[in-house]
Amino acid sequence: MSKNLGNNTIFFEKGPSIISSASVVGKMEGDGPLSNFFDMVENDQYFGQSTWEKAESELCKRTVNTALKKANLSFSDIDFAVSGDLLNQCIGSTFGMRDSDTAYLGIFGACSTMAEGLFISSVLVDSGAANYVISSSGSHFCSSERQFRQPLEYGGQRPQTSQWTVTGGGSIILGKNASPPYITHATVGKIIDKNITDTNNMGSAMAPAFCDTILSHFKATNRSVDYYDLIVSGDLGYVGSMIAKDLLKENGLDISKKYNDCGLMIFDRQKQDVHSGGSGCGCGASVLSGYILHQMREKKLNKVLFVATGALMSQTSSFQGESIPSVAHAIAIEN
């Protein structure tokens, strides 16, 4: 059974177990500092397909298949697949999963998708509805650029606040408590909109949502920052991370000693010229599924709070002058 601790925070009494995780990334991510922790680095940006959107579906397919293989499971063992991405109507996921022959739940949380998927999967396992659930998310630089910004051929100049959409994805299989790491708590975020309208400055738009969720999580759990070995945001990037730390300090919470951001971890920001860092559904998903869970299995990290943030606007809403509503979900993972 799950227990609601207030402040949108759920405690999973049985602690669904992370059975397996897999990450697949593109060439640029493979050239970054976390290179050794990904299961697969694909140098062909088309992933052997004819379009970037089909490449993104192929990426999704590879992450889930790799996670299944690592767990020695097949789709017939899986009760539910929970997946989502940034593409219109989430076609990265739906086309990636269409041959899975598994009950499918599509979700949309922009770059918060991996955390939302882990929350829904945890409830499914903890409630007794499922033995195994696979959740996945991914993104592709080229399909995102042409959908949200400009055709790549246009060669538009990127402002320093902008982030670089990660070509990558992650997939995690949850099951009844077998062995650590476990998911012990989740804090589900509210939509927070502080009237940021600049789509080249997503970190600023998402930072307040991150702070709201972090404050709710610590209030509900009575934990201190020191409890965790790592508090990691999905992809606030350099600008958003600075704002987030400042906002939390104003609220009496200093997370700086334990804090990092997947968007800062996946690239060498200066050398790889990605301005404010990485972003996209696949950023948090691949860093969690690759690096972080590897460190947890090695006991180099034992208590991690993974907080994926999402910017919930579309190109249409921005064209219509709207600001960027954001959300952040926190998942506590413990050995």
Next chain:
Amino acid sequence: MSKNLGNNTIFFEKGPSIISSASVVGKMEGDGPLSNFFDMVENDQYFGQSTWEKAESELCKRTVNTALKKANLSFSDIDFAVSGDLLNQCIGSTFGMRDSDTAYLGIFGACSTMAEGLFISSVLVDSGAANYVISSSGSHFCSSERQFRQPLEYGGQRPQTSQWTVTGGGSIILGKNASPPYITHATVGKIIDKNITDTNNMGSAMAPAFCDTILSHFKATNRSVDYYDLIVSGDLGYVGSMIAKDLLKENGLDISKKYNDCGLMIFDRQKQDVHSGGSGCGCGASVLSGYILHQMREKKLNKVLFVATGALMSQTSSFQGESIPSVAHAIAIEN
């Protein structure tokens, strides 16, 4: 606790209760046969906003606020909001819910969204994670036409197999078992793709997914068609409904005596010139939240299987020559 009966079917032991439901529709839906069952008919297609997308968000806001009012609850009583729609990045829902100050889970299941939302909400309530969850979905004819088809001003001719996207939405609040109707079972669909590529013939693309879910549901529950007073598809329309009935007959299941389709119920197909009938996230959502649940409260219907179907393609995937993957989720609602 929830119990997995196999065949992707969950039995909710405590049977989450439908506390309240609300439906809001546009003028054309208000002129249709179900007119008296909707909570609100808005004659202004802009819903007082400056764009159709903002109108869709306003529609979402009105359905959730009406459902809350009817239940004598406010957002502060609600643990989670689960919502989704057809617009790119689900902006109908995210902008509609951004002032709710409630933990938010965005979902994407195209026109199956209402059923997916009810399933996730049921698990949240049944698992103990939530006391109250609100789920909602909606669609708008004008925003859908311009996103998926052509600018309205173009006046393109619609083939007879095409369906008319409903301007409308529905919202349902679930809580711990207080009084009927209850949600007793859910069958979550797999993605089914039978290689239909014609986006003006969605009913044909979705009918096989409907059949797959129906067959799984009856296999898992050992129920017969006669058990239900009504088996209702979300929006297969005239063409899809005919195909679905035929496909099920080929599989030894005759549902024709108990079967109807929300897309056929919401419009007078001939008089209102909607060709194959209604469709869109808001079709099943408003017919369920309005007409069907009204009949259940009046005990004119006591056992209903609501099966919402979704076509999971995007404009991009269709432009790239892809077929239409579909999904259908079944929710058993009983007094």
